[in-house]
Amino acid sequence: MTSEGKLSHSAAMILQTVSAGFIYGFSVMELTGLASGTVYPAMRRLERDGLIVSSWEKQSIADAEQRPARKYYKLTRAGATTLEASRKRYPLLLRLVPVAEAEHV
Amino acid sequence: MNRPQLPATKSLQFWLVRGASLFVPRSQRASWLAEWMSEFWYFRRSCIEDSRDRLGGWRLTLFCLGAFKDANWMRTDHTRSAMSSFIERSPLRLILYLVTLATLAASFTLIVPGSRHALLPMPSQDTRRVAMISTNNALNDQQSNDSSFSISIDKFRSWRNRENAPSNFAFYEPMSGRIGVGGTETETLQIARASDNLFNVLNVALVLPVKRRKDHLRSVVLSESAWRTYFSSNPQIVGSMVEVFREKAIVIGITPDASWRLPFQADAWLLEDKEHVDMYSGNSYGYVVARVSPLTLRANPLGYWQVAIPTQDRDVEKITLISLGRLRRNDLHVPLSIFLYPFLLACLALPAISSVSLGHWAECTTEAKRNNIIRWFFLITKCVLMLPTVCFGTILLTHFGQAESSDGSQMLVTFGSFLGFLFAFRWAFEDQRRRCPRCMRTLASPARVGQSSQSFLAWSGTELICINGHGLLHVPDFETSWFNKQRWLSLDASLESLFLSDPT
Numbered sequence: 001m002t003s004e005g006k007l008s009h010s011a012a013m014i015l016q017t018v019s020a021g022f023i024y025g026f027s028v029m030e031l032t033g034l035a036s037g038t039v040y041p042a043m044r045r046l047e048r049d050g051l052i053v054s055s056w057e058k059q060s061i062a063d064a065e066q067r068p069a070r071k072y073y074k075l076t077r078a079g080a081t082t083l084e085a086s087r088k089r090y091p092l093l094l095r096l097v098p099v100a101e102a103e104h105v
Numbered sequence: 106m107n108r109p110q111l112p113a114t115k116s117l118q119f120w121l122v123r124g125a126s127l128f129v130p131r132s133q134r135a136s137w138l139a140e141w142m143s144e145f146w147y148f149r150r151s152c153i154e155d156s157r158d159r160l161g162g163w164r165l166t167l168f169c170l171g172a173f174k175d176a177n178w179m180r181t182d183h184t185r186s187a188m189s190s191f192i193e194r195s196p197l198r199l200i201l202y203l204v205t206l207a208t209l210a211a212s213f214t215l216i217v218p219g220s221r222h223a224l225l226p227m228p229s230q231d232t233r234r235v236a237m238i239s240t241n242n243a244l245n246d247q248q249s250n251d252s253s254f255s256i257s258i259d260k261f262r263s264w265r266n267r268e269n270a271p272s273n274f275a276f277y278e279p280m281s282g283r284i285g286v287g288g289t290e291t292e293t294l295q296i297a298r299a300s301d302n303l304f305n306v307l308n309v310a311l312v313l314p315v316k317r318r319k320d321h322l323r324s325v326v327l328s329e330s331a332w333r334t335y336f337s338s339n340p341q342i343v344g345s346m347v348e349v350f351r352e353k354a355i356v357i358g359i360t361p362d363a364s365w366r367l368p369f370q371a372d373a374w375l376l377e378d379k380e381h382v383d384m385y386s387g388n389s390y391g392y393v394v395a396r397v398s399p400l401t402l403r404a405n406p407l408g409y410w411q412v413a414i415p416t417q418d419r420d421v422e423k424i425t426l427i428s429l430g431r432l433r434r435n436d437l438h439v440p441l442s443i444f445l446y447p448f449l450l451a452c453l454a455l456p457a458i459s460s461v462s463l464g465h466w467a468e469c470t471t472e473a474k475r476n477n478i479i480r481w482f483f484l485i486t487k488c489v490l491m492l493p494t495v496c497f498g499t500i501l502l503t504h505f506g507q508a509e510s511s512d513g514s515q516m517l518v519t520f521g522s523f524l525g526f527l528f529a530f531r532w533a534f535e536d537q538r539r540r541c542p543r544c545m546r547t548l549a550s551p552a553r554v555g556q557s558s559q560s561f562l563a564w565s566g567t568e569l570i571c572i573n574g575h576g577l578l579h580v581p582d583f584e585t586s587w588f589n590k591q592r593w594l595s596l597d598a599s600l601e602s603l604f605l606s607d608p609t
Contacts (some may be wrong), residue, residue, distance in 0.1 A: 008552035008568045025376070026147050036171025038553040041178035048182070069142040
């Protein structure tokens, strides 16, 4: 894992979005307004740095709803610590993506 | 991992994502494609469901184009090995890397024989005025080799006092023998038996020369390699008497190996006066070297001359003189001064292909000035270390490129080194702009900020961060009147607690 708090504003925003419960790329895009070419590489970078972790939805659930399975992202403990540090650095993060919206998914 | 069902519609956007997947490293491709196909399915459904969205198709295309950026990131992240990251981030490691690169380029140039010769001086100070003599018109012989210049000693003797004959010419004959010193003998060496004016004609200066006296009828010049191998680099050998072909001779000097590039690679030259040369057997064959006058040189600057010499039976004999410069025209010869012109030209052309600004640093403190000096010093060090790499690299490439003539080779070296300098300097400036102005480490975590379409409301570009927490760099996508250069934003020292002390 890399150092805590070294996130750019975009990365911190994506981390905050994932933390708020928007746990797949499309929903992060919708909420942040960032382009797919920004969101997906940023999420991979966050995953590489151990701040988020991904997992595939169970195929049976997706099959039952006749849709493809999704890849979900979840904040790790290191990610939560980094996000806490980033919130101090970017105080507007919480206003942009309130944690209360976690019920969105 | 469970693979999702692929979207049924094989639209243009679908193939865009499939095409982008080709850029993803093979080991990660399946997983990457599965995620993108799944996201594509959801995004497409969202566009179709929203019937009011007339731009749905366009939005879907933009979404899919993002797959290329993602795929490119995957590839870059995959190929960017830990080693390259290790080298690039730390300034000292980068300097070490550049030193290693320059050393390797220099070593290869010196190891490869053809390219090594390119750096060595020409055998004579003026290769246009020193000529080899041929009696069988070696000029027309496409495959002219050393034997084309082989001449009998009788002919040499007969020319010496003829009209039209070159006035200043020397003869040497390849032989082999031993050199005796103080009762011991070397092994059999390649010895050139020559007229005593040979080195004067060639205008080659000897190392450790001893002034010849009139009673020194025979003298010996040793090659540098023979002196080192058979005489243990002993400087006392110069000026001492040795025995060659059972006769005494004095060693009058040593000649650098690079200074001799005529036919027959000799370990030593036995220089003999006219009386001794006249005693050579009539069957002896050797080579004749002449020094042409400036007047003759002006008559044909192409480097070859045909001379008719009257013989004793009132006939004429035609001989051809070919200058060393012409004979060695296919050899690659690169004087270091040749790099000066491309270097200056590259310095002048650099602003045309890259900005030479290091960006805007909004600091005017004493520390900022000190950092500025360090920054420029680091930049200049990088440029200086790139010079030998480019010079030796172009010599190696030209050598392997097999140009048809020495002039062609020099053109290639000039053009190649110009391009090399230009792109080396461009890289040095671009690398500098990606570094933190305080610790000189490469900035990390690039992130896109803003959108080009909203440039009137806010800036759009890339934001990078110093992993030591010194600050943020904002690089605009395109220059505007209010944001025309990249800007550095220093972070307050109070934020340093957020960063690791040793982020490597």
